[in-house]
Every structure is written in structure tokens, then in C-alpha cells.
Amino acid sequence: MVLDEPVSGLDVSIRAQIMNLLKDLQADLGLTMFLISHDLPGVRYLADVIGVMYLGELVEMGNADQVYNNPLHPYTKVLLSSIPMPFEEDRAKHERIKITGEVPSPLNPPSGCRFHTRCPFAMPICSEVTPESKETEAGHKVSCHLY
Numbered sequence: 001m002v003l004d005e006p007v008s009g010l011d012v013s014i015r016a017q018i019m020n021l022l023k024d025l026q027a028d029l030g031l032t033m034f035l036i037s038h039d040l041p042g043v044r045y046l047a048d049v050i051g052v053m054y055l056g057e058l059v060e061m062g063n064a065d066q067v068y069n070n071p072l073h074p075y076t077k078v079l080l081s082s083i084p085m086p087f088e089e090d091r092a093k094h095e096r097i098k099i100t101g102e103v104p105s106p107l108n109p110p111s112g113c114r115f116h117t118r119c120p121f122a123m124p125i126c127s128e129v130t131p132e133s134k135e136t137e138a139g140h141k142v143s144c145h146l147y
């Protein structure tokens with residue numbers, strides 16, 4: 001099943017009902033769902049395995065706990081730091097990582113690491129060499145020269 005941004009434009013209560021329905025279908029029918037979304041809390045709620053993509057390339061992959069509790073790729077860290085947090089104590093614990101610049105065209109992507117034009121941790125090698133996917137722990141893979 002492929003769901004492309006299925007619920008993010010809906011009223012919050014309808015959205016919660018649909019998310020719960022999908023969760024029930026997952027459990028009751030043993031379904032495998034493929035969800036493509038920018039709704040990070042929704043992904044956390046539904047997904048067992050998460051792949052993070054930037055400009056059409058997979059930059060990090062792992063189970064939901066690995067990716068949310070120990071994000072490795074700078075783009076994953078940027079995404080997770082952008083989740084709004086209503087409570088001051090949570091905001092104090094999670095520093096917001098901001099990036100600048102526009103998303104480059106996927107038709108003419110940057111050389112080396114595609115994220116290097118916006119990455120706060122970019123090094124000289126990043127614009128020259130495409131990082132390979134490395135497994136840092138069982139099932140948790142990242143494509144970044146920091147590892």
C-alpha cells in the first residue's frame with residue numbers, strides 16, 4: 001500500500017482517526033504500508049522502519065527508535081529539531097538546528113554529498129566525494145562523512 005501525504009491536510013481530529021485506522025489495519029491484517037510524508041510525529045506513530053531522503057537519495061535508515069532517539073545524519077537532525085514542542089522544558093532540551101539556502105534542483109544536484117550546500121557540518125571532502133552508506137549499529141545506516 002502506498003500512501004502519499006495521506007492525512008496532513010486534514011482537520012486534526014479526522015487525521016487522528018485515520019492514523020488510528022491505519023494502525024489498526026496494520027495490526028489486524030498484518031499489512032505492510034509504505035508511507036511517504038513530512039508529518040514527522042505521524043511517521044513516528046505509524047512506522048516500524050524509517051528511511052530519510054534528501055534530494056531523491058536515502059541518507060539514513062533504521063527502526064523508528066534508532067532514527068528518532070539517535071538521529072545520525074545532519075539532515076535528519078535538522079528535520080527532528082524542527083518539530084514544534086509545546087512545553088518549555090522540552091524546548092530547552094532540544095536545540096533547534098537551522099539551515100539556510102534553497103533546496104537545489106534534483107535535475108542538477110550538488111556534487112559529492114547532496115546536502116553539502118546546506119549542511120552546518122560540511123567539510124571539504126563533502127563537496128567532492130559522495131558518502132557511502134555505513135551501518136553504525138544493527139539495522140541503522142547513514143550516508144555521511146562524519147561516520
Ligand code: SF4
Pocket residue numbers: 073074075113114115116117119120121122123126131143144145146
Ligand atoms: S557528508 Fe558532509 S555535507 Fe553531507 S551530511 Fe555529512 S557532514 Fe554534512
